[in-house]
Amino acid sequence: MTATATTPRVPVSRDPRVSRLTRVTGSPVLRLIVKRLLMAVPIMLGVTILTFWVLSLIPGNAAEQLLGAEATPEDVALLERQLGLDQPGVVRYLEWLQGAVTGDLGNSIVSRQPVSDVLADRLPVTGELVLLAFLISLVLAIPVALLAAHKPGGIMDRISMVVSTLGLSVANYVLALILVLVFAVTLGWLPAIGYVPLEDGLWANLEAMILPSAAIGFPLFCFYTRFLRGDLVDQMQQEEYVTTARAKGVGSWSVLIKHAFRNSSFGLITVVGLNLGALIGGTVIIEQIFALPGIGQMLLQAINTRDFVVVQAAVVIFALVAVVANLVVDLLYAVLDPRIRYGSR
């Protein structure tokens, strides 16, 4: 290893024979995206097959649910035939799949509405809920973790430790009920249930969303605070670059924010990304409690009515979100961590 060697710079190809397309597909980032999306295909297939199979194990089908308990077996059989439920499971799945790959998620068995219309109504609700929950948790967690890590064992550190341990040990639906009791019932500041679309005013919309997103966001905040605080303290106490920064005369807050936090952010991003998949599943309960017309609520209703077309749509959405979240995390690494350059082998 010689100290004077310089790495030669590979010139960007200006060869006109190299088409624009090859240059674009040659981009390592694009390759990563394509690779991940291709990997999503078997994941989607697996998830939907599994869902379909599990759903078929639950007694009863959509025809029985639609007609109610008093229906004669003849009526049920007739409706089954009309809905195509008399077909073997494999055939039904393949039919659904055929539509799904062409972008047609089918019609709800129960309401006959196109599933894409249902999703268009419900996705924004769940999306907003998740987004707000993340926003609340991160906006609070980052400063609190920085304050706690600035003086480990100090008063801020202890307070944040107590609060976050408390928050982590309470299930989010219990927290939801407590929040409703305090802020809606006792204080009357916020509505207990219901959803107001964004078109009816930003404030009215936010008012309805604060409690549900807080119920999801608070445990997340606790988790992120603990995680980030731990990572920051590790960086501050164990990493030599922190000592270098201090030896330069950088103040303790600047060392923490400019140096340590930057390095700690990779860990935080990973955790946030991994959370997203689990979190969107967690909205099912919260949407139920707060009567929010989101994907989670839709999923629960669809399971009750054995509306497998809708269930599949929800499952596909959840799986897609998980895949995309992981992809975004990996791309963010490349942006934030100069040591990672995709495709540089």
Added chain:
Amino acid sequence: MSGERTVAYPAGDTLVSEGVIAPARAGRPAPARAGAAGEPLVVVEGLRVQFTRGGRKVNAVNGLSYRLEPGTMMAIIGESGSGKSVSSRALMGLLPPTAKISGSIRFDGRELIGLPEKDMRELRGGDIAMVFQDPARSLNPTMKIGAQITEAVRLHSDLDKRGAHARAVELLKLVRLPAAERRFHEYPHQLSGGMRQRVMIAIALAGEPRLLIADEATTALDVTTQAQIMELLVELQQRLGMAVIMISHDLGLAASYAQHVVVMYAGRAVEQAPTQTLFANVRMPYTHALLGAIPALDREPHSLFDVTPGQPPDLSALPKGCPFRPRCQYATDTCLQAPPLTEHEPEHLWACWHPVGAGAGHNSANGEQR
């Protein structure tokens, strides 16, 4: 981000180095620092550092004393755990708040122990700078090296962003980093170990220090690079008129570059002298043992080394008296009293009742005692 890196930088290297920006700083001749004449730059007296680890008190430094003249290079030698690193971090005020520090460290006549953090911060990276052992871990992996140098420059000068940039490039040239302008925009992982250590030195020089502490600064480098970095340090020391404390476990390195040597054992200085004097007349049995452990080419093949038996003492349970006593072949009951570090010969200090080769046999301790 990645696109930026493929841009070929203009050959602007010459633009900054000549004229325009602060040429007086980097290119200045070694100034005889006013007011420093005759006065030691650093006076350490009875320095003690104690940590509490798992309820046990660990005495990392036990009454260390030394003096450092301005513009000279001094080596502090010792094995791991001898307190050489801890004592220099105490000097920089870099020890964790849990460390109990007592004694006195005077820098340019100013007491550093108990100095408010705000004042200490001005000194750190300003008058006193430090280069660390492992350049791979000592640079922030997520920041461009230019930004890391500029940060130091701006902390210790009132240069604006552009001025600081120019100064940083100048510093990179001063430490002979090839293609300084381009390297400015690179990340630490894109540089070799030697280049990273040059960057570390550039950062250290940003505040025009009067004292540079090189804490095992070449240990993590291969031998060729090690020599290059040492040459650079010596050259800079003379050119900029800095004092350098070189912390090392490598006696050979100290002998080649330092003017003064302090040998540490179990948290205290056991022998101190100008390099020539020390290696010509080793007095302290510990230093003697260290020298005996260096392999030499003219050694009889397959002969055994004079390995010093035993281990350095447990710093949480130091032996009574001289810390080297349990391992020392000359030890007597006199050694149950700790020998003070005394100037027995001109400029040659040692802490031992039974120095090697001083007079016939072994001196009776009482003659030397004060």
